[in-house]
Amino acid sequence: MVALSEMEGEKKQIMVAIDETDASYHALIWVLDNLKETLLDTSLLIFAAVPEPNYYHYVPASFGSARLYATASPAPEVAISAQEHKKKVMLGLLDKAKSICTSHGVESETILKTGDAKLAICDAVENLEVSMLILGDEGRGRIQRALAGSVNDHCLQHAKCSVLVVKGP
Numbered sequence: 001m002v003a004l005s006e007m008e009g010e011k012k013q014i015m016v017a018i019d020e021t022d023a024s025y026h027a028l029i030w031v032l033d034n035l036k037e038t039l040l041d042t043s044l045l046i047f048a049a050v051p052e053p054n055y056y057h058y059v060p061a062s063f064g065s066a067r068l069y070a071t072a073s074p075a076p077e078v079a080i081s082a083q084e085h086k087k088k089v090m091l092g093l094l095d096k097a098k099s100i101c102t103s104h105g106v107e108s109e110t111i112l113k114t115g116d117a118k119l120a121i122c123d124a125v126e127n128l129e130v131s132m133l134i135l136g137d138e139g140r141g142r143i144q145r146a147l148a149g150s151v152n153d154h155c156l157q158h159a160k161c162s163v164l165v166v167k168g169p
Contacts (some may be wrong), residue, residue, distance in 0.1 A: 012131035014038075015045040015111075017121050018091070018097050023136030027166035028097055031134055032104040044108040045128065046097045048090045050121040053083040087112070117165075118154035125159045133163045 016031055018024040028046070032039075094110040101108040111128075113120040125133055136154050156163050 011041065011043060013043045013045055013128060014114070014132045014134065015047050015125065015128070015130045016047075016097075016115070016134045017047045017118065017120075017155075018136075019048065019094060020093060021094075021138055021169045022138065023138045023166075025100070025136070027134050028100060030166045032101060032106055036106065037102070039106050042100065042131075044106055044122075045111055045130065046101070046108050046122060047111045047113070047124055048094050049117040050083070050090050050112060050114045051085050051117070052115055053079045059090050087114075118151040121122060121151065121155055122158045122160070125155075125161050126166035130161050133159050133161055133162065135165050137165045137167045 004067075014031065014035070017030050018028060031044075064156060090112055094112060098108055099112055111124060113124060121133065124130070125127075133155060135155060152165050156165070
């Protein structure tokens with residue numbers, strides 16, 4: 001078996017994408033426990049994405065017995081405040097992940113991008129020339145993934161590197 005760091009003689013990068021789920025932290029800890037030797041010669045990137053602000057919401061509006069849906073736009077300052085709050089939460093998650101890495105004796109770099117997670121992850125993989133992407137699996141079924149969309153499925157199809165999905169505990 002060839003170690004990731006020995007491939008092509010250049011320093012490789014491993015990226016772990018995290019969010020607020022336990023599955024992403026389980027994946028990070030799995031990497032730290034199982035790939036620690038590889039991480040000595042490899043850069044570990046911890047990635048998180050902040051969703052774009054949603055300025056329009058669809059709310060039900062009663063009209064007799066028929067139900068209509070109308071768009072409602074919050075005041076711009078409300079949307080901006082919500083976006084800033086999301087960014088603070090994600091920065092806190094990245095700090096937590098970095099401290100977990102430090103407690104395992106592994107140096108890491110954190111990256112925060114704004115946008116749809118699945119697209120932001122794939123863009124970062126390409127732009128940063130990541131060798132391996134690691135994602136946590138929440139264990140949702142096929143129907144749930146089809147209805148809600150799956151970051152893992154998208155990354156497995158579109159990321160320009162090897163992708164490892166770590167099953168949850």
